[in-house]
Every structure is written in C-alpha cells, then in structure tokens.
Amino acid sequence: MESSRDVANAPAVAIVPPGRPLVGRVVPPGSKSITNRALLLAGLARGESVLRNALASDDTGHMAQALRRMGVPVRQDEDDGATTFVVSGTGRLAPPDGPLLLGNAGTAMRFLTAAAALVDGTVVLDGDAHMRKRPIGPLTAALGALGVEARDTEGRPPVTVRGRGAFGASAVTIDAGLSSQYVSALLMAAACNDRPVTVALAGAAIGARGYVDLTLAAMRAFGAQVLQEDVGRWRLSPTGYRACAYRVEPDASAATYLWAAEQLTGGAIDLGVAPADMTQPDAAAHDLIARFPRLPETIDGSQIQDAVPTLAALAAFNETPVRFVGIANLRVKECDRIRAMATELARVRPGLAREEGDDLVVAGDPDLAATARPARIETYADHRIAMSMALVGLRVPGVTILDPACTAKTYPRYWRDLARLGVVLRPE
Structure with a gap:
C-alpha cells in the first residue's frame, strides 16, 4: 500500500503493469x-x-x-x-x-x-x-x-x-x-x-x-x-x-473497474458481493465483462452508461473491434466521455479508438502492449476517465494518469485498493 500513499496529492501517477494475476479481496465503497x-x-x-x-x-x-x-x-x-x-x-x-x-x-x-x-x-x-x-x-x-x-x-x-x-x-x-x-x-x-x-x-x-x-x-x-x-x-x-x-449496497459502477482488472490480468478478486445481489443498473455490465476477450461486436450502453468507459478500456484488448451505441448522453456527463475515451485511447496508440457520430468505436488488439507507446492520460477532471484509463496501464507500460485525485468524486480509495492488489503506483 505504500506506493499509493502520495497518489491523492500527486499531479500524476504512473502505473506499472503487474505482469501477474491480481488476486485478493477488495470491497467496493457504498453506492x-x-x-x-x-x-x-x-x-x-x-x-x-x-x-x-x-x-x-x-x-x-x-x-x-x-x-x-x-x-x-x-x-x-x-x-x-x-x-x-x-x-x-x-x-x-x-x-x-x-x-x-x-x-x-x-x-x-x-x-x-x-x-x-x-x-x-x-x-x-x-x-x-x-x-x-x-x-x-x-x-x-x-x-x-x-x-x-x-x-x-x-x-x-x-x-x-x-x-x-x-x-x-x-x-x-x-x-x-x-x-x-x-x-x-x-x-x-x-x-x-x-x-x-x-x-x-x-x-x-x-x-x-x-x-x-x-x-x-x-x-x-x-x-x-x-x-x-x-x-x-x-x-x-x-x-x-x-x-x-x-x-447502502456496494457501488456497482466502482465494481466494474475491479471486475475488469480481474479479467485483464487473469486474476481473482473477491468483492464480497455477487453482481446478482446488486440492484444498480451497472451491475449488468458484469456479464459483458465476463465475456472478455470476446466482447460483443456492438454494445448498447444506454442502460449502463457509467460502465461504458470501463468497457471501452477493456475493448482496447479485445479480439475484435467493439462499437458502443446508445451513449449520446455520455457527452453531457462530467465531461464528454465519448470524446475523452476516443482521444485518450488513441493517445496509447493512434487509431485505437474513434468517434462515429455519437458512437464510440474501439479497434481492439490483444497484442496492444507490444505496439502501444507511453502516454500521459488527460482525465478532464472526470473520475471515470481516470479509473478506466488506469486499467489500460495494467497491461501497457508507460501509462501515466494526470490528476489522479479526481477519483475522490466517487471512489476515494481507488488507488489504495489497486495498491493492495499489488499494483505498483509511482506518484509524479
């Protein structure tokens, strides 16, 4: 946990890919x-x-x-x-x-x-x-x-x-x-x-x-x-x-980052709650996340809007491209999340993601780590952009998240929980 001690006050945090499955117990915060x-x-x-x-x-x-x-x-x-x-x-x-x-x-x-x-x-x-x-x-x-x-x-x-x-x-x-x-x-x-x-x-x-x-x-x-x-x-x-x-039940939107981290690293993370026991709409994202690296060709995000950035980060490593539809409302969240995810994923590798109207298209590449480049990720003061793009850093070397403190909006312990699972975080 020591690597997360100064993250909340740092202007940026670099994520070191763990290179191993993330295993442990992390209970998401309340919804x-x-x-x-x-x-x-x-x-x-x-x-x-x-x-x-x-x-x-x-x-x-x-x-x-x-x-x-x-x-x-x-x-x-x-x-x-x-x-x-x-x-x-x-x-x-x-x-x-x-x-x-x-x-x-x-x-x-x-x-x-x-x-x-x-x-x-x-x-x-x-x-x-x-x-x-x-x-x-x-x-x-x-x-x-x-x-x-x-x-x-x-x-x-x-x-x-x-x-x-x-x-x-x-x-x-x-x-x-x-x-x-x-x-x-x-x-x-x-x-x-x-x-x-x-x-x-x-x-x-x-x-x-x-x-x-x-x-x-x-x-x-x-x-x-x-x-x-x-x-x-x-x-x-x-x-x-x-x-x-x-x-208050645990936060399903926060849980999506942990479910995705488990899939990206082949790990086993115990959240202390089953997705079926959550009543929040984003709990439905669990079934999609469980299909990685064979996510559907098209994902309708209209009823799981806060989970779309998580799924987009996961889609970057998918076996096939993924198109997210029904997400026009993401343009009026804390930031324009369609544009933000397209821009920041393309920072990792040009062409990795793009906007098409109000759709988000992610190219998908299981070997992304081999062709990606170091990237400093803008977060637009949006907690979900920070937490989702941090997932990319679990596989891609050189990913740095700017303004990591913005995660305090809904998940103040996010960096601490990643560190507890063994992710090395380097405040800058």
Whole structure:
C-alpha cells in the first residue's frame, strides 16, 4: 500500500503493469447513487435516519453539506473504513443563508433543485466550471409547469428556485431524454407535496431507466406511496417520508473497474458481493465483462452508461473491434466521455479508438502492449476517465494518469485498493 500513499496529492501517477494475476479481496465503497438518494430522503423525513455502508466522497459530501446548510443535522461516522451517516430530519428544509455550492455533483444538483421547491424561500444552486456546462433546463422547465419559479442560466446552472413549500400544480410531464435524474428529482420531491402529484415522461426516451427504479425503491424504504400507472407515469401520494435504518449496497459502477482488472490480468478478486445481489443498473455490465476477450461486436450502453468507459478500456484488448451505441448522453456527463475515451485511447496508440457520430468505436488488439507507446492520460477532471484509463496501464507500460485525485468524486480509495492488489503506483 505504500506506493499509493502520495497518489491523492500527486499531479500524476504512473502505473506499472503487474505482469501477474491480481488476486485478493477488495470491497467496493457504498453506492454513490444510492447514498445521495438516501441522504436527501433522510433529510426530508421526520426523525433520525441511520445510513450504513454509505459512500463518503466528494459527491456525497456536497449533498451532506447542502442539507446541513438547509437546517438538517448530518453526522458522519467512520468505523474500520465503513461510513455511516446519521441524519436528523424535521420533514422540512430551510432556506440556506447563501448559494449551495455543489462542485460537479450531478445528483446533488438535480435532486436539490427539485427539493428546493419545498423550501419556503429562495435557494440558489451552483457548481464548478464543469457543472456550469451540464444541462438542467428540462428539470427547471418541469418545475415551472408545476408552478415553481425556477430560473437557470441558458439551460445550465446556476439555478435560482423560489420555493413556496409545495408545488402549485398536481401533474407534470418531463423530458428525460438527457438524464433519468430529472425524473428521480421530481419523484422524490413530489412525495412531500400537499396533494397527490402525477409525474409522466414526455415520450419513451429516458437515460438509464434503471436508476428510476433505484429511486422508487429508496423512496418506498422511507415510507413513500407510489403508484406506477404505466411504464412512463407515476402517481405520488402526499405521504412525506419517515426516518428509517437504511443499508447502502456496494457501488456497482466502482465494481466494474475491479471486475475488469480481474479479467485483464487473469486474476481473482473477491468483492464480497455477487453482481446478482446488486440492484444498480451497472451491475449488468458484469456479464459483458465476463465475456472478455470476446466482447460483443456492438454494445448498447444506454442502460449502463457509467460502465461504458470501463468497457471501452477493456475493448482496447479485445479480439475484435467493439462499437458502443446508445451513449449520446455520455457527452453531457462530467465531461464528454465519448470524446475523452476516443482521444485518450488513441493517445496509447493512434487509431485505437474513434468517434462515429455519437458512437464510440474501439479497434481492439490483444497484442496492444507490444505496439502501444507511453502516454500521459488527460482525465478532464472526470473520475471515470481516470479509473478506466488506469486499467489500460495494467497491461501497457508507460501509462501515466494526470490528476489522479479526481477519483475522490466517487471512489476515494481507488488507488489504495489497486495498491493492495499489488499494483505498483509511482506518484509524479
């Protein structure tokens, strides 16, 4: 583990291919997606909620701090590497004394924008330079249709919401083509309204529908009553939420890097949890990863979006080319992940990957290590680019990851866990 000691503070880290199977036990952190949902629901609930096996990271830290700023005490306890949040809610959120600064935490920005409608007062939500490029217009438009004054900045943050404690209408149609988080945000807030609310999709398009199911499961755990009227319409009863003890499952997106590391090195990594026991959409990537080095010719990434960079890194060593389709939404994540993966894989070897429209095509070469060249990998302040491209370094000599600290967004122990498996990391 000593090789990972200074990685978090280093401007770059060089990865030394282990040259042997990676064997050991590494338990992924708690799910970021579930932790941020549970934090908000606990903040909206009455009473003390205890969230065990939660994720402590930049993203969840932004959510927890925003709740504190809105009058909700949130305590974070650590015990042998496991994080527990204790949230003491009153059933209401108070206006903060200034803008909520949410970094590049997309879930916090979207979820809190809708929840701000329940505040009796004004809430300003802002983020860093990357967040100010991410779309939020469909959500603010939906809030407007619900009678909430919500003003964005040319369809992006910062956002100003003038809440009145409840929605002014009882039905809304939301365009979720860019993100399922818009739907999740409205659903979670709607259960706290003073009358029933119906949330419907505009058309069938929705990014990563499985995350809506994740939202509904968490809401029900906190006492919400939701009737799914059809595949794209939900009716929320005005129940509010009740405090509960809630256990967060391990993060499936984080697990994809470990599953891929196992395949790339012929190793055996015990994650302490079976993919079938995970409810997150990215758990479905396990079956694809297990097919390496014979990945399918075409992979539809629409429902496993956060796993696509992992699969793209794996595809670089595949026996045949792989085309990733259904991934246009990756252009509006923390960075343009289609362009980033195409650019950085091509840095390892020209022509290794390319964009074709909104598809990503990876050439695939089992002998890539013999023809690759040393590469300093730009990460675009995106944790998933850093962690995925680090996988390439498990086979290719000379791979250096710039800004390795960006992995703290969702997986602060990533470099430490690689080192525990025997990967030598050289901070630069």
